[in-house]
Amino acid sequence: xxxxxxxxxWYLINKRDLPWRHTKDSYTIWLSEIILQQTRVEQGLPYFNxxxxxxxxxxxxxxxxxxxxxxxxxxLGYYSRGRNMHATAQxxxxxxxxxxxxxHDDLIKLKGIGEYTAAAISSFSSGEARAVVDxxxxxxxxxxFGINTAINTPEGKKQFFKLANELxxxxxxxxxxxxxxxxxxxxCKPKSPKxxxxxxxxxxxxxxxxxxxxxPVKLAKAEKKNRYFNYFILTEGDKIxxxxxxxxxxWQHLYDFPCIETEMLLDGNxxxxxxxxxxxxxxxxxxxxxxxKKHLLTHQIINVQFFSLKNYIFNSSKxxxxxxxxxxxxxxxxKPNVIRNFIEENF
DNA sequence: AACTCGGGGTA
DNA sequence: TACCCAGAGTT
Numbered sequence: 001x002x003x004x005x006x007x008x009x010w011y012l013i014n015k016r017d018l019p020w021r022h023t024k025d026s027y028t029i030w031l032s033e034i035i036l037q038q039t040r041v042e043q044g045l046p047y048f049n050x051x052x053x054x055x056x057x058x059x060x061x062x063x064x065x066x067x068x069x070x071x072x073x074x075x076l077g078y079y080s081r082g083r084n085m086h087a088t089a090q091x092x093x094x095x096x097x098x099x100x101x102x103x104h105d106d107l108i109k110l111k112g113i114g115e116y117t118a119a120a121i122s123s124f125s126s127g128e129a130r131a132v133v134d135x136x137x138x139x140x141x142x143x144x145f146g147i148n149t150a151i152n153t154p155e156g157k158k159q160f161f162k163l164a165n166e167l168x169x170x171x172x173x174x175x176x177x178x179x180x181x182x183x184x185x186x187x188c189k190p191k192s193p194k195x196x197x198x199x200x201x202x203x204x205x206x207x208x209x210x211x212x213x214x215x216p217v218k219l220a221k222a223e224k225k226n227r228y229f230n231y232f233i234l235t236e237g238d239k240i241x242x243x244x245x246x247x248x249x250x251w252q253h254l255y256d257f258p259c260i261e262t263e264m265l266l267d268g269n270x271x272x273x274x275x276x277x278x279x280x281x282x283x284x285x286x287x288x289x290x291x292x293k294k295h296l297l298t299h300q301i302i303n304v305q306f307f308s309l310k311n312y313i314f315n316s317s318k319x320x321x322x323x324x325x326x327x328x329x330x331x332x333x334x335k336p337n338v339i340r341n342f343i344e345e346n347f
Numbered sequence: 348a349a350c351t352c353g354g355g356g357t358a
Numbered sequence: 359t360a361c362c363c364a365g366a367g368t369t
Contacts, residue, residue, distance in 0.1 A: 036364045043355060043363085077353025080367075114366045134364045154348070181364055190362055191358055218361095222350075248368090250352065297353055298362095337354070 003144065004169040004176060006200050010187065011179035016041070019048065021178065026125035027058045027100040033117045034081050041185070047076050059098050061089035070253060070334035079254060079334075084112030102126040115161075123173040131164035132177045133157075136184025141167075142216030143188060146205030150219045226301045228265055230273070231257040232281070233290065233308045233346075239324040241314070242333065246321055250297065255333040257306075258322055265303055282313030290346070295338040304338055306346075 001009075015021075018041065020032035031051050035044040050072055055061035061069075066086050073082035088110045092100055101107050102125040107118040119130035131137075138151040138160055145163065149156040169176035187194055195207050206212040234241040234257075243258055245251050258280075266273045268289045278285055288308045295302040316322060325333070327347060335343070 033364065038353085038363055038365055040356065040363050075354075077355085078365085080352060081365090084366085112366070116365060120364070132364075135362070136364065139362095177364095185364075189357090248351090252352085295354095299351065299353095 003200070003203070004167060007179040007183055008169065008175060010199055011175070011182055014186065015178070015182050016186070018045075020124075024125050025100075026102045026121055028052065029121050029124050030100060030113075030117075031055075031085075033120050034085055034112055035076070037081060037117070038078060039076065044076070047073070055089075057098070058089050058092050058100050061085070062093040066253070067334060071332065074334050074340065075337055079251065081112055083253065087111050088113070102128075104128055104130050120177065123177050127172070127174055129168060129170045129173045131161075131168040131173070132181060133161050133164045134181060134184075136181045136188075137164055138216050139190065140180055140184045140188050143193075143206035143212060144200060144204050146209065146211075146215070148215065148217050150217045152219050152221075156217075222299070224299060224301050226303060228262045228303045229305070230260045230262060230266070231304065231306045231342075232259070232277070233257060233306060234281075234312060234314065236324060238326055240327060240330060241322055242325050242330060243322050250300070250302075251336045253334070254339075255330075255335050256339045258319075265305075268307055277309075280314075281309055282311075284311040284313070286310045291342070293338055293342070302338065306342060 020029055023029065032044075032048050035047050035051070051061075054068075054072060055064065064086070066083060069082045069086045070079060073079060076082075091110065092098065096106075101110070102122060104118045104122040107113050107121050108115070113121070116132055116134050119132045122128035123130050123132070141147060141160055141163055142151065147159065147163075149159050151157070151160060187198060191213075193212060195201050195204070195212060198204070198207070201207045204212075206215050232241075241258055242255050245254050245256060260273070260276060260280075262273065268274075268287045274287065277287055286309070288310070290306040290308050292306075293304045295304055316324065330343065
């Protein structure tokens with residue numbers, strides 16, 4: 001049997017029942033595909049349901065504010081996905097009369113939609129013959145065909161993309177694309193793949209040559225950098241001082257607290273640190289250490305310290321990114337998880 | 348072509 | 359701890 005037929009047979013028996021597989025509506029499929037970028041199905045599923053419930057159509061999505069969208073996106077990470085979705089929803093309403101595109105060449109022009117997502121939406125919604133190449137596909141092809149070109153290089157991407165499109169089962173691209181991704185996700189897994197019970201193991205290069213755990217090849221990435229965020233908790237009655245993150249950095253357009261970033265981990269008594277705090281919050285400011293948290297991201301290690309501040313003097317007109325909000329309002333603002341957890345534990 | 352963008356599951 | 363996840367945008 002061919003590689004393609006083996007995959008499809010395996011899929012028809014072993015597939016999970018996932019809501020976005022019951023529709024050909026390109027808007028619904030778009031929602032699922034953006035949410036699932038670099039995100040496990042189990043993690044994205046509740047977000048998919050929430051978004052579909054809040055925004056049943058693309059015009060509902062377009063009518064929302066960006067803050068509403070980011071609020072629903074809280075905790076899912078890669079927040080530019082939410083912002084790009086909002087912009088794309090508005091563009092679809094304005095330029096496509098509210099009908100979400102289904103063709104690859106239209107989709108690829110939209111914000112947040114790259115080669116993978118354009119192939120996925122077009123094949124799932126209109127049956128267009130475009131092969132998806134995601135992390136699952138890289139792994140399945142590298143192992144089965146014994147390809148040791150690094151997948152995170154331009155040559156690797158080109159080679160895998162070419163092979164994927166040659167292999168595509170054009171009579172039903174949607175079925176084949178679903179099959180190869182599902183196979184990678186639950187059978188040909190990154191760690192502990194179920195090779196001994198795999199229906200494709202007879203012709204699998206990696207299995208026959210005992211190199212399953214050496215494929216796919218990926219070039220080492222840059223070392224994680226440590227960063228040190230020192231947050232200050234200022235309260236005034238039932239108000240608290242928050243900062244909107246406007247710069248191009250992590251958590252753009254989310255909210256946290258006034259912050260001094262330092263080059264290393266400092267304690268609240270460090271002289272230079274106290275000096276810079278008093279420069280902003282007045283000479284009488286009293287700094288009290290509250291808690292420390294190590295927050296791990298893919299490319300950074302954020303060392304977060306929280307300090308409470310008393311006897312401060314603060315001129316808000318000098319800091320337009322800082323604003324007093326009530327605790328109720330704070331609940332409704334989109335925040336990174338480390339901030340949300342701190343509020344949960346302290347307020 | 349290299350960096351940057353989160354958060355969580357897995358072994 | 360290290361790796362990976364239905365990748366995309368920027369420089």
